[in-house]
Amino acid sequence: MALKGLDIFKLTPKKNCKECGSPTCMAFSMKVAQGAAAIEQCPHMSEEALAKLSEATAPPMKTITVGVGETEHKLGGETVLYRHEKTYVSKTMYGVWVCEGCFDGKIDGIKAVDYDRIGERMYVEMLNCKFTGDVAKYVELVKKADAAARTVILDCDDVAAAEAALEAIAASKPILNGANAANYADMNAVAAKYGVVLGVSAANLDELYDTVAALEAAGNKNLILDVTGADVKETFANAVQVRRAALKNQDRTFGYPSIVNLHKIAEGDATLQTALASVFTMKYGSVIVMDGMSYAQALPMYGLRQNVFTDPQKPMKVEPGIYPLNGADENSVCVTTVDFALTYFTVNGELERSGVPMNLLISDAGGLSVLTSWAAGKFSAGSIAKFMAEFEIESKIKNRTLIIPGKVAVLKGELEDKLPGWTIVVAPNEATGLVPFMKEYK
Amino acid sequence: MGFKSSPQKYSASINEVVIGTGDKAIKLGGENVKPLYSFDAEIVNAPKVGVEITDEGYDKTVASLAAYYAGCETMADIAKKAAAMPGADFLAINLDGADPNGANKSVDECAAIVSEVAAVVDLPLAIVGCKSAEKNSELFNKIADILQGKNVLFISCKEENYKNVAASAGLAYNQKICAESAVDINLAKQMNVLISQMGLKADTYVMNVGSAAAGYGFEYVVSTMDRIKDAALGQNDAQLQMPIVTPVSSETWGVKETIVTEEDYPEWGSRDDRAVQMEVCTAAACLVSGSNAVILRHPESVATISKMIAALM
Numbered sequence: 107m108a109l110k111g112l113d114i115f116k117l118t119p120k121k122n123c124k125e126c127g128s129p130t131c132m133a134f135s136m137k138v139a140q141g142a143a144a145i146e147q148c149p150h151m152s153e154e155a156l157a158k159l160s161e162a163t164a165p166p167m168k169t170i171t172v173g174v175g176e177t178e179h180k181l182g183g184e185t186v187l188y189r190h191e192k193t194y195v196s197k198t199m200y201g202v203w204v205c206e207g208c209f210d211g212k213i214d215g216i217k218a219v220d221y222d223r224i225g226e227r228m229y230v231e232m233l234n235c236k237f238t239g240d241v242a243k244y245v246e247l248v249k250k251a252d253a254a255a256r257t258v259i260l261d262c263d264d265v266a267a268a269e270a271a272l273e274a275i276a277a278s279k280p281i282l283n284g285a286n287a288a289n290y291a292d293m294n295a296v297a298a299k300y301g302v303v304l305g306v307s308a309a310n311l312d313e314l315y316d317t318v319a320a321l322e323a324a325g326n327k328n329l330i331l332d333v334t335g336a337d338v339k340e341t342f343a344n345a346v347q348v349r350r351a352a353l354k355n356q357d358r359t360f361g362y363p364s365i366v367n368l369h370k371i372a373e374g375d376a377t378l379q380t381a382l383a384s385v386f387t388m389k390y391g392s393v394i395v396m397d398g399m400s401y402a403q404a405l406p407m408y409g410l411r412q413n414v415f416t417d418p419q420k421p422m423k424v425e426p427g428i429y430p431l432n433g434a435d436e437n438s439v440c441v442t443t444v445d446f447a448l449t450y451f452t453v454n455g456e457l458e459r460s461g462v463p464m465n466l467l468i469s470d471a472g473g474l475s476v477l478t479s480w481a482a483g484k485f486s487a488g489s490i491a492k493f494m495a496e497f498e499i500e501s502k503i504k505n506r507t508l509i510i511p512g513k514v515a516v517l518k519g520e521l522e523d524k525l526p527g528w529t530i531v532v533a534p535n536e537a538t539g540l541v542p543f544m545k546e547y548k
Numbered sequence: 549m550g551f552k553s554s555p556q557k558y559s560a561s562i563n564e565v566v567i568g569t570g571d572k573a574i575k576l577g578g579e580n581v582k583p584l585y586s587f588d589a590e591i592v593n594a595p596k597v598g599v600e601i602t603d604e605g606y607d608k609t610v611a612s613l614a615a616y617y618a619g620c621e622t623m624a625d626i627a628k629k630a631a632a633m634p635g636a637d638f639l640a641i642n643l644d645g646a647d648p649n650g651a652n653k654s655v656d657e658c659a660a661i662v663s664e665v666a667a668v669v670d671l672p673l674a675i676v677g678c679k680s681a682e683k684n685s686e687l688f689n690k691i692a693d694i695l696q697g698k699n700v701l702f703i704s705c706k707e708e709n710y711k712n713v714a715a716s717a718g719l720a721y722n723q724k725i726c727a728e729s730a731v732d733i734n735l736a737k738q739m740n741v742l743i744s745q746m747g748l749k750a751d752t753y754v755m756n757v758g759s760a761a762a763g764y765g766f767e768y769v770v771s772t773m774d775r776i777k778d779a780a781l782g783q784n785d786a787q788l789q790m791p792i793v794t795p796v797s798s799e800t801w802g803v804k805e806t807i808v809t810e811e812d813y814p815e816w817g818s819r820d821d822r823a824v825q826m827e828v829c830t831a832a833a834c835l836v837s838g839s840n841a842v843i844l845r846h847p848e849s850v851a852t853i854s855k856m857i858a859a860l861m
Contacts, residue, residue, distance in 0.1 A: 188771070188774045188775075188778075189767065189770060189771060189774070190771040190774055190775055218815065223763075311551040311553070312549075312550035312551050314551070315549065315550055315551035316549050316550060319549060337859065338856070338859035338860060339586065339587075339859060339860050339861070342584065342587075342860055343586075343587035346585065346587070347551075347553060347587065350556070351551070351554075355554060357552075360551075375852075377824060377825065377828055377848060377849075377852045378852050378855060378856060380825050380828050380829050380832075380852075381828045381829065381831070381832035381852055381853060381856045382832070382856065383829075384762070384828075384829045384830075384832035384833045384836070385584075385832050385833075385835075385836045385856070387833075388770065388833055388836045388837065389836055400817060400821070400825075401815060401816045401817050401822075402816070402817055402818065402821040402822040402824075402825040402826075403825050403829075405763070405805040405816070405822060405825070405826065406761070406762040406763060406800075406805065406825055406826040406828075406829035406830060407762070407825075407829055408763070409761075409762045409763015409764070409766075409805075410762035410763060410766055410829060410830075410833055412763065413762070413763060413764075413765065413766040413767040413770075414766065414767055414770060416767055418767070418771070447765075448764065448765040451763070451764055451765075452764065454804070455802070455803055455804045455807075458804055458807075458808070459802075459807060538679070542649075
């Protein structure tokens with residue numbers, strides 16, 4: 107159970123020495139109870155108190171690190187079931203299922219999906235290598251997967267094959283997803299020997315719970331839970347119940363990230379896999395393994411993931427700069443709006459739909475919407491003029507017309523003063539009016 | 549040992565609202581668990597899938613849609629074909645062409661289209677108005693009259709026109725209406741309160757709490773729906789217990805990922821495939837957040853989403 111601030115306070119030295127950075131022991135205790143400070147920041151805690159507290163104040167779900175360097179990812183560490191309660195911390199990772207026979211046919215397609223969306227690299231982060239019976243061929247497969255610079259998941263419940271694969275690529279810290287009720291002791295020894303995260307699967311939640319408990323008793327708390335069941339319904343029930351047990355009921359045995367393998371429950375149906383990937387991105391899949399990843403699937407899925415895993419307290423922003431649309435050049439008209447990602451995407455979409463070539467100028471408006479940033483003084487004639495100077499717009503673009511959002515029509519006069527030689531045009535209030543407006547304008 | 553499961557069943561539940569009549573009538577809502585949590589308790593009415601058709605015919609620029617509707621010449625043909633999609637639970641007729649800023653079709657013209665469709669289809673109907681709230685008041689008034697007894701859902705009424713729509717379609721003609729708000733729990737509740745103050749019973753209206761395509765601010769949709777279901781079930785807030793109906797296609801078919809052609813973005817591949825994946829991904833996300841019905845356009849999306857719902861029940 108989580109401790110209250112007062113319970114923690116009783117164990118502190120109550121000296122108000124401020125060495126922890128908090129003004130009083132009480133304030134420090136409150137912070138620890140909320141998870142805002144670590145108990146170790148107090149240098150005066152007794153050993154017994156520390157032992158008692160570190161167990162009780164440990165996060166309900168562990169953060170597990172897989173991969174190294176470029177392929178390193180953090181999984182889990184969530185503290186809430188719903189993003190509005192606080193924020194989600196570790197975004198869902200997408201992996202593609204590969205085997206000896208299909209790797210060469212799939213890898214080019216996997217590598218082709220690799221792009222940037224609002225400062226985030228969108229690509230297939232993991233490769234799930236399925237063991238199909240031949241150890242030598244399996245080692246070859248995992249080497250190829252490792253060479254593709256993705257985190258490898260060893261989908262292998264054969265102890266000897268797992269050991270051979272790890273002998274080859276253990277340095278890349280793959281996930282060994284192979285422990286079950288029958289082999290967990292041996293698998294655990296292999297995972298421990300090579301220092302990799304161990305994936306646990308089971309026939310049902312009871313068996314999963316007991317297997318995890320047995321592995322924890324054996325000293326392994328570097329785990330990931332394969333919640334894939336016999337079908338879609340069971341898998342969804344598992345994913346939700348495991349996460350809920352950990353975060354709502356504080357049952358730390360299930361306090362680990364999860365893997366959902368869509369190859370097992372929706373093989374061959376790519377569109378159904380997109381639907382399910384969407385479901386499990388929202389409801390508690392830390393890693394989702396699919397048969398493949400086409401651009402058509404990636405565009406909505408990665409967009410959704412980026413939305414769901416944004417911090418509610420930090421708005422998504424796009425980089426300030428010149429965004430030429432519809433084949434614009436230096437003679438094309440200039441249009442400006444704020445850097446709030448939602449505004450940018452809506453406006454950008456409508457402007458592209460109009461087909462009119464134009465230069466979209468995005469200035470730093472603090473990631474706020476048009477009216478909010480205007481009210482906060484972050485989107486003003488001054489800020490736009492400053493942006494035009496900083497980005498040397500006048501030397502880069504010959505056109506001297508600037509279209510501004512209808513909601514800040516009030517800026518027109520002031521802008522005309524600040525930008526001599528420019529014609530300022532006011533666009534409609536809503537983005538939906540942009541297509542007819544731009545077509546007519548042209 | 550073993551895992552101690554603790555099902556989370558609520559004493560409150562979502563209202564049950566019936567659309568349509570006879571064998572094909574559908575029930576929306578009624579559940580007392582979080583969206584799709586059929587492991588906590590039985591979900592009495594599975595979420596439903598509506599097929600969107602528009603007064604302007606089908607989109608011939610999308611090859612697979614054009615192929616599906618090939619040979620359809622009248623609205624009646626299109627409606628029959630749409631209703632035949634595997635997984636279709638109801639038909640949503642979008643009257644975009646009525647928009648005064650667009651084709652500005654007259655109320656009578658739109659009413660004729662709706663009558664033509666209603667005559668050949670036995671699935672429950674939803675009438676989706678155009679962008680103008682004012683025009684919708686007139687449209688809904690007329691159509692609610694001619695479709696009396698069909699128990700049709702009118703999507704939607706907003707703050708600007710709820711009085712007219714609730715009074716005519718809702719009270720005078722006994723049809724079902726949908727309260728629309730823009731991705732905010734307080735606005736959603738306010739619309740429901742206003743409508744209930746007009747004298748509509750709780751089982752005669754649903755709500756569209758707003759949506760977005762995946763990648764376009766969907767986090768607001770998630771949090772709005774999460775909080776609405778929390779309030780409806782956890783706090784027994786009667787003004788938020790209406791089933792949620794989400795027109796997904798009208799959002800997803802307008803975003804860049806769906807619109808741009810393969811010639812312009814060759815690496816993105818087939819536009820048809822992009823349109824379907826965007827629609828399916830968004831619809832699944834809406835359903836897991838709390839939609840009791842989604843409205844889709846492409847036959848593959850309809851088939852896939854209804855298959856997914858069936859698999860989760």
